[in-house]
Amino acid sequence: MSLVATIIVLFFQIITFFLFTTTTASSSPLGGITIDLIHRRSNFSFPRPSDTGDGSSPYANTVFDKSEYLMKLQIGAPPVEIEAVLDTGSGIIWTQCLPCLHCYDQTAPIFDPSKSSTYKEKQCANEPDHVCHYEAAYAGGLNSKGTFATETVTIQSTSGKPFVMAGTTIGCGHDNTGDMSPASSGIVGLDWGSSSLISQMGGNYPGLFSYCFSGKGTSKINFGANAVVAGGTVATTIYRKNGKNFYYLNLDAISVGNSRIETLGTPFHSSDGNIIIDSGTTNTYLPESYCNMVKDAVSNAVKAEPAPFTGDLLCYTTNDIKMFPAITMHFSGGADLALDNYNMYVENGGGVTCLGIVCGGPNDDAFFGNRAQNNWLIGYDTSSEVISFKSTDCSALYG
Numbered sequence: 001m002s003l004v005a006t007i008i009v010l011f012f013q014i015i016t017f018f019l020f021t022t023t024t025a026s027s028s029p030l031g032g033i034t035i036d037l038i039h040r041r042s043n044f045s046f047p048r049p050s051d052t053g054d055g056s057s058p059y060a061n062t063v064f065d066k067s068e069y070l071m072k073l074q075i076g077a078p079p080v081e082i083e084a085v086l087d088t089g090s091g092i093i094w095t096q097c098l099p100c101l102h103c104y105d106q107t108a109p110i111f112d113p114s115k116s117s118t119y120k121e122k123q124c125a126n127e128p129d130h131v132c133h134y135e136a137a138y139a140g141g142l143n144s145k146g147t148f149a150t151e152t153v154t155i156q157s158t159s160g161k162p163f164v165m166a167g168t169t170i171g172c173g174h175d176n177t178g179d180m181s182p183a184s185s186g187i188v189g190l191d192w193g194s195s196s197l198i199s200q201m202g203g204n205y206p207g208l209f210s211y212c213f214s215g216k217g218t219s220k221i222n223f224g225a226n227a228v229v230a231g232g233t234v235a236t237t238i239y240r241k242n243g244k245n246f247y248y249l250n251l252d253a254i255s256v257g258n259s260r261i262e263t264l265g266t267p268f269h270s271s272d273g274n275i276i277i278d279s280g281t282t283n284t285y286l287p288e289s290y291c292n293m294v295k296d297a298v299s300n301a302v303k304a305e306p307a308p309f310t311g312d313l314l315c316y317t318t319n320d321i322k323m324f325p326a327i328t329m330h331f332s333g334g335a336d337l338a339l340d341n342y343n344m345y346v347e348n349g350g351g352v353t354c355l356g357i358v359c360g361g362p363n364d365d366a367f368f369g370n371r372a373q374n375n376w377l378i379g380y381d382t383s384s385e386v387i388s389f390k391s392t393d394c395s396a397l398y399g
Contacts, residue, residue: 031204032226033157037211037219038070038083040183066282067370069211069219070184074154075170076116082108082185086211086221087280088380089367091193091245092136093153093200094144094171095186101175107182113149113172122148122169134171136187139281139362142178144186146171158220165202169195190279192245192382198223207382211279215342215374217395229379229388236335238380238387239273247380248273249368249387250332256297257325266290268366271332275366277378277387283369284344285361298355301325307352315354321345324353329368337389343372 070083075095082095096103098112113119124132132148151170155163173186189196190209198209201223210227213219239248250273253262263269268290275286286294295314299306302324307315327344329337346356361367377392 032222032224033155033159033161033163033205034220034222034226035071035155036158037086037213037221038072038183039214039219040068040070040181041066067213067215068181068184068282069213069279069370071188071221072156073188074156075111075151076113077118077152078116079152079154080109080111080116082111083183084186084188085181085184085280086190087187087278088190088247089276089278089280090136090138090187090189091191091196092134092171092189093168093187093195093197094134094136094146094173096176097146097172097174099174102177103173104176104178104180105182106180106185108185111172111185113151116151118150118152118166119172120150121172122150136171138178138187140179142180143176144171144173145175146173148172163201165200168200187280191247192240196245198380198382208380210377210379210388212377212392212394212397213279213370213374214394215371219394227379229377229390231390233379233388233390234331234335234337235386235388236331236333237273238277238382238385241273246276246278246365247387249275249277251275251329251366251368252332253330254294255326255328255330256294257301259297259301260330261290261293261297263290266293275368277368277373279370279373281367281369282371283367284357284372285365285367285369286357286359287364287366288360291357291359294357295355295359298325298327304353307354312359313354314357315348315352317351318353319347319351321347321353324355329372335389337376338391339372340375343374346371 069086071086072081072083074081096110098110122132123130134148136144149170149172150167153165153168157163190198198207205224208227209223210229211221236249241248250270251263253260268274268287302316304316304318307317321341324341324345327339344356345353347353356371375392375394377390379388
């Protein structure tokens with residue numbers, strides 16, 4: 001599932017945050033913490049009409065890989081461990097809860113708040129039942145509805161010292177539908193919003209976090225002092241815009257080999273952010289007209305035979321990913337990310353390789369997905385509104 005998240009927060013939720021937010025008390029190792037991430041891959045079929053008409057084409061159902069990065073949390077007292085998708089593109093922490101009106105299948109037991117001594121529903125005077133409700137909708141079809149509560153959240157650092165957050169605002173999802181991996185019990189939102197994990201971590205962790213995603217090895221996330229990215233970095237500004245809490249970057253151009261495609265002169269051009277960096281979705285999404293320019297540049301450079309698909313995907317009948325042109329993302333301030341071919345091209349089985357850029361993003365937004373972020377140490381400093389990138393072999397870094 002693509003977990004590009006667009007949080008729909010109803011007006012009474014906003015009132016809730018201002019009137020009823022409980023201050024988070026935390027105890028933890030001072031300085032910084034580092035947490036292991038779990039990389040989950042799953043496959044889904046992208047059906048295409050058979051070129052023979054009898055279903056015998058090897059390209060009729062191409063398998064696509066999607067990636068998500070999960071972090072372990074413990075919720076409640078006594079603590080119950082869950083694994084939840086790490087998502088910079090959304091703003092609340094939620095897990096599936098009993099009783100469940102609708103719940104997707106998950107591997108771990110569903111959290112039962114009645115068994116936790118620290119669970120407390122948040123109260124909203126404007127609600128008929130005086131309980132604060134939330135509704136979160138994510139591109140890709142996932143939806144979660146439930147109640148806001150305060151609860152103890154514990155994170156186990158790789159140092160062995162737990163990070164305990166008492167009175168943390170979480171969503172208890174009683175009605176959850178859509179495409180979600182059974183390995184995941186919910187989502188950990190990391191955006192700029194007041195209810196995200198990073199916003200609730202307390203004064204020792206002032207909006208600093210970094211992560212390094214590996215496609216085939218160890219991945220980790222860092223908070224506080226551990227999150228500093230130094231030496232050999234490039235940096236660019238992160239923006240907030242349109243009343244949203246996403247992390248927007250400003251993309252100036254994309255180079256395909258020696259061909260540079262500027263956003264200047266296109267509707268995609270912006271000076272205050274035009275693409276969302278999102279750890280919760282796999283692919284990179286670009287607006288249709290600009291995306292087609294990038295696809296044309298790739299098509300002009302590739303000598304392999306196009307796969308006989310209908311539709312918008314740019315695919316070729318080859319498994320030789322090294323034959324494709326290098327792609328560089330040029331962000332404002334001179335932050336040029338020369339991406340590995342693995343970041344931008346996907347081997348999909350059946351002798352087919354596709355460009356991992358999709359035209360037409362959810363809700364007409366552009367997204368820089370987690371596959372493109374692989375093997376970059378990426379540091380967020382929300383107080384200074386700067387994001388840093390360092391080319392890194394993540395498996396070797398944390399080996």
